[in-house]
Amino acid sequence: MISFNNVHKAYGDHEVLKGINAEVGKGQVVCLIGPSGSGKSTLLRCVNGLEEYQKGDILIDNDRVNAEAKSIHALRTRVSMVFQRFNLFPHMTALENVMEGPVHVLKESKADARKHAEELLTRVGLSEKMDFYPSALSGGQQQRVAIARALAMKPEAILFDEPTSALDPEMVGEVLQVMRSLAEEHMTMIVVTHEIQFAREVADSVLFLDGGKIVEQGQAREVLTNPQHERTQDFLRRVTHPV
Amino acid sequence: MNDFLTRSAEYLPLLLNGLWLTVAVTVLSLVLATALGLLWALLRTSGVPWLSGPTRVFVELVRGIPILVVLFYIYFVMPELGVDLTAFQAGVIGLALTYSCYIGETFRAGIEAVDKGQIEAAKSIGMKRPMMMRRIVLPQAFKIVMPPYANNSVMLLKDSSQVSVISVAELTMQGKMLASSTFDNMTVFTLVALLYLCLTIPLNLGMGRIEKMLRRSR
Ligand SMILES: Nc1ncnc2c1ncn2[C@@H]1O[C@H](COP(=O)(O)OP(=O)(O)OP(=O)(O)O)[C@@H](O)[C@H]1O
Ligand SMILES: [Mg+2]
Numbered sequence: 012m013i014s015f016n017n018v019h020k021a022y023g024d025h026e027v028l029k030g031i032n033a034e035v036g037k038g039q040v041v042c043l044i045g046p047s048g049s050g051k052s053t054l055l056r057c058v059n060g061l062e063e064y065q066k067g068d069i070l071i072d073n074d075r076v077n078a079e080a081k082s083i084h085a086l087r088t089r090v091s092m093v094f095q096r097f098n099l100f101p102h103m104t105a106l107e108n109v110m111e112g113p114v115h116v117l118k119e120s121k122a123d124a125r126k127h128a129e130e131l132l133t134r135v136g137l138s139e140k141m142d143f144y145p146s147a148l149s150g151g152q153q154q155r156v157a158i159a160r161a162l163a164m165k166p167e168a169i170l171f172d173e174p175t176s177a178l179d180p181e182m183v184g185e186v187l188q189v190m191r192s193l194a195e196e197h198m199t200m201i202v203v204t205h206e207i208q209f210a211r212e213v214a215d216s217v218l219f220l221d222g223g224k225i226v227e228q229g230q231a232r233e234v235l236t237n238p239q240h241e242r243t244q245d246f247l248r249r250v251t252h253p254v
Numbered sequence: 255m256n257d258f259l260t261r262s263a264e265y266l267p268l269l270l271n272g273l274w275l276t277v278a279v280t281v282l283s284l285v286l287a288t289a290l291g292l293l294w295a296l297l298r299t300s301g302v303p304w305l306s307g308p309t310r311v312f313v314e315l316v317r318g319i320p321i322l323v324v325l326f327y328i329y330f331v332m333p334e335l336g337v338d339l340t341a342f343q344a345g346v347i348g349l350a351l352t353y354s355c356y357i358g359e360t361f362r363a364g365i366e367a368v369d370k371g372q373i374e375a376a377k378s379i380g381m382k383r384p385m386m387m388r389r390i391v392l393p394q395a396f397k398i399v400m401p402p403y404a405n406n407s408v409m410l411l412k413d414s415s416q417v418s419v420i421s422v423a424e425l426t427m428q429g430k431m432l433a434s435s436t437f438d439n440m441t442v443f444t445l446v447a448l449l450y451l452c453l454t455i456p457l458n459l460g461m462g463r464i465e466k467m468l469r470r471s472r
Contacts, residue, residue, distance in 0.1 A: 059377075059378060061374055084381070084382050085380065087377060087379070091379070092374075094371060094374065098369075098371035098374060098375035099375070100372065100375065101394065102394060102397075111379065112379035112381075115381070115385060115389060116380040116385075160379070161378075164380070
């Protein structure tokens with residue numbers, strides 16, 4: 012449902028993506044791994060038009076993503092995003108954060124949106140915290156609100172950019188648990204992560220990105236337990252046995 | 255002391271007339287300056303070069319001209335261009351124009367100080383720019399901007415005394431006239447100063463209160 016065809020992107024003359032080809036099927040979970048600066052975030056942000064790309068195509072169900080086009084707003088409602096630093100709206104409660112898009116962008120009725128938002132917050136384990144402002148929530152709780160906010164748009168896919176990297180270790184699990192349950196319900200997801208264990212257990216396929224190119228891609232278990240490429244082996248050794 | 259009080263009682267009605275006009279000039283100018291300031295800030299941060307460029311030039315020009323000159327310009331030059339204004343109107347417009355540029359700059363700084371992640375989050379749920387500004391960016395910018403805005407308001411109140419140069423009979427002007435007819439400079443200007451404090455001190459306290467409330471609501 013999301014396909015990358017020879018995607019190129021540069022900041023000025025600094026080439027960041029050098030011809031990305033990949034395919035994310037409906038209901039698939041794809042983990043994007045790779046060293047810092049390899050272009051993972053950039054690739055992800057190109058999918059919902061937070062960045063432009065210069066060459067090639069990113070297609071969402073045959074609609075080309077074009078950050079400059081009017082259609083980008085409608086497209087963004089179909090592909091939600093969860094950020095490393097949560098980016099909850101600080102002047103709204105958890106519930107209001109989740110209701111914001113449905114009420115104001117999708118023009119759902121307040122009552123429907125509230126009901127759905129309450130269900131979603133309950134689902135991510137925050138039924139007690141609905142009326143709390145983000146500043147009164149832990150990192151893990153904020154990220155779960157952010158996931159509920161993404162889900163509230165009833166998206167066809169969700170993009171995660173290192174959703175657990177800004178969390179204290181003891182909170183990583185609760186967020187991964189929510190993502191795992193989404194995977195089980197066959198939500199289409201692209202996840203940038205350093206959680207190799209999570210990728211191994213949850214992802215259908217893994218893309219290893221290095222220097223703006225996909226060096227290796229394939230079934231998660233294959234790539235992560237038996238990497239073919241030397242750079243993948245190197246990278247995995249470093250993230251699983253940090254010195 | 256007794257003397258001071260009896261003379262004060264004598265002067266006060268005239269000075270209160272001036273005070274009333276000072277309040278009127280200040281409130282009207284502040285409302286106008288705030289609306290215009292917001293407009294300048296939105297244009298400057300619009301990301302559209304032919305909107306932000308001219309706005310920037312205009313704001314820089316006005317900020318570079320003393321307020322007295324702006325007032326003279328509006329009161330004496332505009333009629334030559336066929337726009338007749340009363341002293342009161344000219345005073346309000348001059349103050350509002352000048353302060354819209356100061357206030358606009360603080361608003362712009364506030365808008366730019368809102369975390370970029372907020373803009374990305376708003377975009378990622380499909381918001382278009384106007385809605386994003388209204389629902390996400392401006393509410394956060396206002397909190398950031400409140401202290402300098404309060405400061406601007408008090409400055410505006412004090413600078414409203416400048417419109418006396420184009421013969422608006424506000425507090426300072428009334429004081430000057432009264433002093434020159436009674437030669438009682440001491441009493442008159444003490445009263446004028448006290449009356450200004452009666453406005454600035456509550457204004458400062460009120461703004462401080464609002465700031466505190468905003469800070470708590472985060
Ligand atoms: N706005 C920008 N302007 C210029 N260069 C940028 C910009 N954003 C990213 N880059 C560059 O693009 C390259 C890829 O960045 P990107 O953030 O996609 O990497 P990443 O794989 O997500 O890394 P990390 O694991 O550290 O998040 C880096 O070299 C970075 O310096
Ligand atoms: Mg990144």
